[in-house]
Amino acid sequence: MRNIRLTLQFDGSAYSGWQIQEGCVTIQGVIEDAIHSITKERSGIFGCSRTDAGVHALEFVASFKTLSLMKPDEFIRAFNANIPEDIRVVDADECGENFNPRRDAKSKLYSYFISTSLPHNVFLNRHAWQMPHRKGLNIHAMREASQYLAGRHDFSSFRGTGCSSKHPVRNIMKMEISEIRPMEFMGFSLNADVIKISVEADAFLRHMARNIAGTLVEVGKGRITPAGMKEILDAKDRSAAGKTAPACGLFLERVRY
Secondary structure, eight states: OEEEEEEEEEOGGGSSOSSOOTTSOOHHHHHHHHHHHHHSOOOOEEESOOOOTTOEEEEEEEEEEEOOOOOHHHHHHHHHTTSOTTEEEEEEEEEOTTOOTTTTOSEEEEEEEEEOOSSOOGGGTTTSEEOOOTTOOOHHHHHHHHTTTOEEEEOGGGOOTTOOOSOOEEEEEEEEEEEESSEEETTEEEOOOEEEEEEEESOOOTTHHHHHHHHHHHHHTTSSOTTHHHHHHHHTOGGGSOOOOOGGGEEEEEEEO
16 A cells, blocks of 8 residues: 655635535545545545635645555646646655654644735735735734744644644744735736735644734734733633634645654
8 A cells, every 4th residue: 555645735715624524625525536536446635734714725735545556747647637726736756654744744834914905905815814904014013922922832822712632732933924015926016015924833723823813913903012912822811812814814835844
């Protein structure tokens, strides 16, 4: 039995997240149907993360077991001929039989995009949180607040309801907040003010990245002080933090092994 590793890109706008759910169209379900079409085997596929409905990925790693003798490049062509165009297999290789995309990941990098342009740019509707703000967000305050989250902490204040993780302790290795202007798109320079929040951690709790983004926006608006972020973290209470940012602005950017 071979273990095949796939690297996927997807626009999550039309899907109910990665994990199979009854009555919903999911990325996992689409890929498993494609495996059956290609190999005639009913094989489950294991992903590196349980992305939420509407979340996107630039580099999502998954693996499945098969008896097929197809070469990696043949798998790439076969998958892309059997899945929708908003999902692409960009790489494939054979890995060790015990490789697990989620368990073996050393870190994951998520990036969140916020557009503060007024009026908003229509080409960012599906891929950024549209937040027209005449005064903009105070990015300096957001950066200061984000540093309280770096390191190993109990992130209960940023843990979404229904999280199945055994414990809330995670290690944030890097946090960066940058401004992007102009935003390059298909060779065009979009007249848009965009803030990118990047968080790399050893693992993430349910909605953790989106809850961090939502809380940082409250800091940017002046509703929470930068030092207030430490108070929120120490509270270990979800109600102490800001609201959950919309899924459309979140991208799984990279997974390290």
